[in-house]
Amino acid sequence: MELRDIEIFLTLAEELHFGRTAERMRLTTARISQSIKKQERDLGGPLFERNSRTVRLTPLGRQLRDELQPISLALRDVMRRARAAATGVTATLRIGMTNGNGHDLRPYWDTFRARHPQWELRFRHAPFVDPFRGLRRGDVDVLVTWLPIAEPDLVMGPVLFSDARVLAVAVDHPLAARPSVTVESIADFQHSGSTSVPDYWESAFVPSHTPGGRPIERGPLVTSADEVLTLVSTGEIVNVFPAHSARYLARPDVLWLPLTGMERFSFGLVWRGEAENDVIRALAAVVRDLT
DSSP states (O other), rough: HHHHHHHHHHHHHHOOOOOHHHHHHTHHHHHHHHHHHHHHHHHHOOOOEEOSSSSEEOHHHHHHHHHHHHHHHHHHHHHHHHHHHTOOEEEEEEESSSSSEEEEEEEHHHHHHHHHHEEEEEEEEEOOSSSTTHHHHHHHEEEEEEOOOHHHTTTEHHHHHHOOOEEETTTTSSTTSSSSSEEEEGGGGGGGOOOOHHHHHHHHHSOOOOOOOOOOOOOEEEHHHHHHHHHHHSSSOOEEETTHHHHHHHOTTTEEEEEEOOOOEEEEEEEEGGGGOOHHHHOOOOOHOOO
């Protein structure tokens, strides 16, 4: 089995969807299908059960995934270190970001690079669905996200910034004519819901009840900010966002109203406790020095 085929198999084993796997691998769905069929022929058995609606691992597929994952992670780490060493970089810190205002945080990144030119920073978007998966499987070393975090295997580091809350509404929504809205008034409308998200973490973004005890109803399940804003623009939901979203996610069919009666968001660094190292500690020190 070639390395590319291993990557295809492991990605499909995670996504369980040929289209998403092809998009993530930047290949065609036909190429993904051909690779899996070839692997199944070579191994002598099916790796996936698939029909028009679902894709599931077979027992053979689960065994292969469990045995290949640690090998693949170790090999990627070896190659990453070799590439870095070839350019004079001795370590790379991969930062996942659930927030959308990375440009505002440039002073932290620039200061880190000035202090530690031998270490490289790389950034990637981190989804809010299953938010800590990237940390736990080793895709990123540090996560920038809203706080608090109460996961026993994760360390909640220093706060990077705090942000006021705003409410996203459609331009023709009943609330659109108001200069601002209170937290009590948002209980009259549906908000988006999420899967694979800790309840306490979701409640830190949008609480389940207002301070007055009114329930805040969750509506359609979403997986991205684009999905949220599409539902907002049609008037199906309203949704709480950090205030920086009004600048970075601006669109003509959505208004951003100041939201009163709620604490500001705090965003900070989070990392896996057992993976903490000198590079992570150095970034945390930069953040503490600049805040």
